[in-house]
Amino acid sequence: MRLTIRSNQALRVLMVCAVNPGVLLRSADIAQTCKASEHHMAQIIHRLARLGYITSVRGRSGGVKLAKDPSEVIIGHVIRSIESEFPFVECFDPKGCDCPIAGVCTLRGHFEEALDAFYGVLDRVTLAQITENNNRLAERLFMEDVA
Numbered sequence: 001m002r003l004t005i006r007s008n009q010a011l012r013v014l015m016v017c018a019v020n021p022g023v024l025l026r027s028a029d030i031a032q033t034c035k036a037s038e039h040h041m042a043q044i045i046h047r048l049a050r051l052g053y054i055t056s057v058r059g060r061s062g063g064v065k066l067a068k069d070p071s072e073v074i075i076g077h078v079i080r081s082i083e084s085e086f087p088f089v090e091c092f093d094p095k096g097c098d099c100p101i102a103g104v105c106t107l108r109g110h111f112e113e114a115l116d117a118f119y120g121v122l123d124r125v126t127l128a129q130i131t132e133n134n135n136r137l138a139e140r141l142f143m144e145d146v147a
Contacts, residue, residue: 007082009036009044014073017054017066018131019138024063029143051081070131076122 012034017025031041045064049056055067066073099105131137 003079004083005040006044006047007079009034009041010048010078010082011075012036013041013044013048013064014053014066014078014127015131015137016141016143017064018070018073018127019141020065020143022065023143024057024061024065025143026063030064033141033143047082051078053078066127070128071126073127074123075125075127075130076119079122080119 031038048054054064
């Protein structure tokens with residue numbers, strides 16, 4: 001299994017915000033820190049704001065910050081939210097499935113079980129657990145120019 005770049009970058013945005021608590025961060029600065037294009041990062045930030053994970057403030061002195069306490073941000077929920085646009089396999093999308101064996105293939109059940117296990121593990125992990133007391137992460141993601 002492989003996460004999309006969108007999910008990977010969304011998690012990085014949340015980690016940057018978590019190690020810079022209460023600070024309004026510019027999307028351009030986040031993009032540079034996360035080694036992503038500003039355009040791609042703007043899309044991810046917009047999506048995270050729509051999902052309620054971050055707050056976005058417009059204007060010259062605007063930026064983004066976490067909308068929730070890091071202990072309330074569950075990694076499995078974040079990934080599910082970001083990946084929800086794309087079915088794991090074709091047969092998970094009843095409208096877009098052209099697979100000729102979809103009705104008789106039992107592999108779908110195994111995929112569902114594997115995904116349940118994958119998300120089950122990540123549903124036990126919070127943003128706080130991966131960012132708090134992680135000094136090396138904080139050193140890399142701390143934005144002293146804006147703090």
